[in-house]
Amino acid sequence: MALLNDEQVMLRDMAREWADNESPTTAFRKLRDAAPAKGFDPEAWNTIGQMGWAGILIPEEFGGSAFGYLSLGLVVEQLGRNLAVSPLSSTAVAASAIATGTSDAAKSDWLGKLASGEAVATLAIDEGPLHTGVDNLQTTVSGSSLSGAKKFVAEGDGADVFVVAAADGLYVVAKGEGVTVHTRRMADSRSHADVTFTNAPAEKLGGPELSRAIVDRATAVTTAEMLGMAENAFSQTLDYLKQRVQFGQVLSTFQALQHRMAKMKTEIELMRSAVEGALEAIDANRSDVDQAVSLAKAVANDTLRLVSREMVQLHGGVGMTDEYDAGLYLKRSAVLETMWGNASYHRDRFARLNGY
Structure with missing residues (x-):
């Protein structure tokens, strides 16, 4: 069991209290039955942004707290207890990819918005029903245009920006030009979209590593x-x-x-x-x-x-x-x-x- 510092204990307890009071399983049932287009409750997501959880992995200079992955895990664990529907996991990890990457433009464009909860991000990695890592991917980039098809993209229906794995590395692609999202319905009643990129404008973040x-x-x-x-x-x-x-x-x-x-x-x-x-x-x-x-x-x-x-x-x-x-x-x-x-x-x- 990890040894938590005082800040992490407070973060965990705050997340547990919020999840129990504001996002019990009854909230999941209500959202499941309503089936919103984005797949999550924007009001709840806005609250999460205000509490700073979306910026846990984002550097302070971009509005985050840089608390690290263990701290994020503590929050995600508490939300998972009640099956809380939130794009927090996908947004935080995608933001981490942008923060770690080499594109200053992507950092400037997205990290502030992601830290505040103004925008939602996700990873688009797998190209088939089984996860095979990032080797032998068919998604390609020509110049600054990315093309490929990604399957089972978590929170893909409500994402504003995608962090996409191509054959030669990781790219950031904004929703819009060249991006088509196809909603999938799966057993857990959560968002798992198929996303097609057709000559979509892309900014490189880094290589296969x-x-x-x-x-x-x-x-x-x-x-x-x-x-x-x-x-x-x-x-x-x-x-x-x-x-x-x-x-x-x-x-x-x-x-x-x-x-x-x-x-x-x-x-x-x-x-x-x-x-x-x-x-x-x-x-x-x-x-x-x-x-x-x-x-x-x-x-x-x-x-x-x-x-x-x-x-x-x-x-x-x-x-x-x-x-x-x-x-x-x-x-x-x-x-x-x-x-x-x-x-x-x-x-x-x-x-x-x-x-x-």
Whole structure:
């Protein structure tokens, strides 16, 4: 478990309080049923911008706080607990790519707007249904024009600017000329657009090394959301077992169910260690960031898969109904497990990085 400073503790607690009071799962249900074109609540996003969370990875000279990835992870974890719909993760990591890149024009044009929440950004990386990293990409750039098709772009429906991986590196492309967004409907009721770029004006941020680094950072932030989901799915299941009576006894008194809950709790603690370890590795700019990230994603995939499915099982028949939250966590889990690579992909990557 990471050792947090006073600022990080305050940030985490503030995010938890806001998520519980302003963005519970009832807010997710309301947004799901309304199905807004952008895929999120602009008013809630504006509040997040005012609280400074969108600028956590942005340098102070551009209006951010430069608190680092562990701090961002703490906020994303708290939002993930309640399935809060927000473009925070995608915007923050895309902003980090712009801040790290070599384009002063892109920094000047976008970082201030992203830090304040005035604009939304996202990453456009994958070109097929499976994550294969940034190698063998078909997206190309001729002069200053970028062309290619990206699949399953998170928050793509409401993004104002895209950070796009091409064959020779990472580019920033503004929504508008040469950009076509096609909405996809997926199980988790979140925005996952397909985006086509046709001779879209592009500004280069860096080479393939930057692309790989940003994908690792996006992966680590995703595991933070998964950690929050696992924590709350476990808590809701435990609460249910403590009040549900069967055969004249409270379910939590059954030893077999106690063993299942104990296993989940242990796995979640291991998951926290791996997730926070990856975020700390990024902040420390360690040489083994790629290994730490793959370890975190593999563990997060396995753990959230276990907890979300046990949540449905241990709720019994009502766990299959929309009245309870179990199905919402199960659906979001299924999407996040595949985002940025499934467990098999990251186990294989971890082995290769270690020379196996």
